[in-house]
Amino acid sequence: LSKFNLIKLQNVNFADDVVGENRSVFKKFRLKIFLVFCFCLCLLFINSCKKDALNPQTNLPTREITDDLGKKVKIPLQIERAVSLAPNLTETAFAIGAGERLVGVTSYCNYPLEAQKIQRVGDTINPNIETIIALKPQIVLVSTASQIETFIKTLDAQNIAVFVTNPNSLDDIYKTVYQLGEIFSREEKAAQIVDDLKRRVADVEAKTASLKDVKVFLQISKEPLFTIGKQSFMTDLINRAGGVSVTETVETAYPKISKETASALNPEAIILSDSEDNKEPNDVFANSSAMKNAKIFRVNADLISRPAPRVVDALEQIANDLHREDFRK
């Protein structure tokens, strides 16, 4: 194909020269028509080539699964090559024992260690579409709306299935584990993991059920001041850990909160999603009861902010932090 195009291109160049030499309007006109004709031929040729190159997978039997956008996604019976565009999905895939089937992950995917050896396809917000297509995945796993529509269209055109997850609560995280189990045909392992997680969560809930809820402010970033809102799974997490998020009624998942409101909320404890720019509580909390009682807790950002099985580790840590005195009794 490329050779053919090259010849065409040379023709075009040559024709241009001819136009330059013959000033006759009539001839120029004829040549233009000829050039347009050539161009159309080229387009037709490229188009027909594309049809030939259609993914042979389409002829194989498929199955249908529904993703969190309610979209029915057709995937091959057996998934052998998948790309994960979010660290939580990479972690979940490894947890259900399908990690070796990931052929591409993002630069944020640092857990488990094996994930770091997989080909990088860019970060969550700017994945490299060419790298992804070159990896020939059968499915691309996407988390929430962080990825753009046009990108999904391109993958669709390449016959690569796109599966979107959007967990807003702990139950949704279980659902994601089940969904990935279904995609990778590892339903049993997925069910086993979810049962295990549910047991651990039930333990925590049993311990904190009779205790008084602690008013918690979860700080995502110090400046500007970002926190969690109604739609974040972390709000659910804090509830189950025997606390209540002071911003649980604020719309959106990760609102930039007014400092005045944050100060007025006067949290009893502050949880920092521990990352480089979020080591200390914002100055507006200087007089809060959390600061007075030294109830500032740091939770590894990778644990708390990724809706993956490890989030239950964060849950256990938060419950312990909030109710250390009660648990000791």
Added chain:
Amino acid sequence: MNSDEKANSKTSSKALRFGGLLIFLLFTTLLLAIYFGSERLAFFELNEAQKAILFDIRLPRVLLGATVGASLAVAGASLQSLLRNPLAEPYLLGVSNGAALGTMLAFVFFSQIEIARPVCAIFGASLATFTVYQMAKSRAGMNVERLVLSGVIVTTFLSSIIVLLTSLLDAAKLRSFTFWLLGDLSQATKNGFYLTFVCVIFGTIILSSQARALNLMMIGERDAFDFGVETGKVRLIIFATASALVGISVAASGSVGYVGLIVPHIVRLVVGSDNRLVVPFSAIAGAVFVVAADTIARTAIAPRELPVGAITALIGAPMFIYLLRKS
């Protein structure tokens, strides 16, 4: 002679009334801005927590908004007169981007030193201004089209360096920056306010003192020179002062757009093009404009916040078109 004096007294009384109106507006806006916020305060019986909200959070932010607005507006007003171009604005000339890049570099290399940010911002703004000016200067004197074009080139060049920096550096470290670049008054501190306040007072005085020379230079640089204006010196003073003002305000609050363009034009539509009035009035009007916009940004969807730059553009553009059509 008589009719001239009449006209003069007429414009000056109109200017006086407009000045009075502006000062009244400034105080009303400041009071309203202090009154409204995402938290309702009982002003006559404040408890400790409410005092903290009022004096540590709301007041610094409102006052910083006022000084930033004033800085950007006077910088815009004097640049427009100096360059005889209605579109001349700190953003268009790359001054803001120079300041933004300076702040960013200070953040990367001297993150511990608070004063490094405004210093580097002023340095970046001045360097951008100097580059644009050198590029635009020719033997025939200052060519306005060339200057604006140079501004566009420097702006895009600096933007690309900023984009490169944000893609190269660690994402978590620069998360606060992506917001700051669009203008973010929520990071206001008392120190930031004191610094911008001192600078805007001195800056406005310096720029106003050049207003007479600027008036003459608006006719044409050669004519002004013939009238005895040291055009080179005036240009240098105005470029340096405007760069410093833009640098300080960008370091304190990021790039709040539209202020330097909209405010001086609105002032000119009312009082005419006499810079002795336009420069100081722009300072007050700029303060009113940004404080009002930020009050909306703080309260519209409270307790969440909107970016103030979006509000200034949203109010500024339609208001500008309305005034333009009316005049």
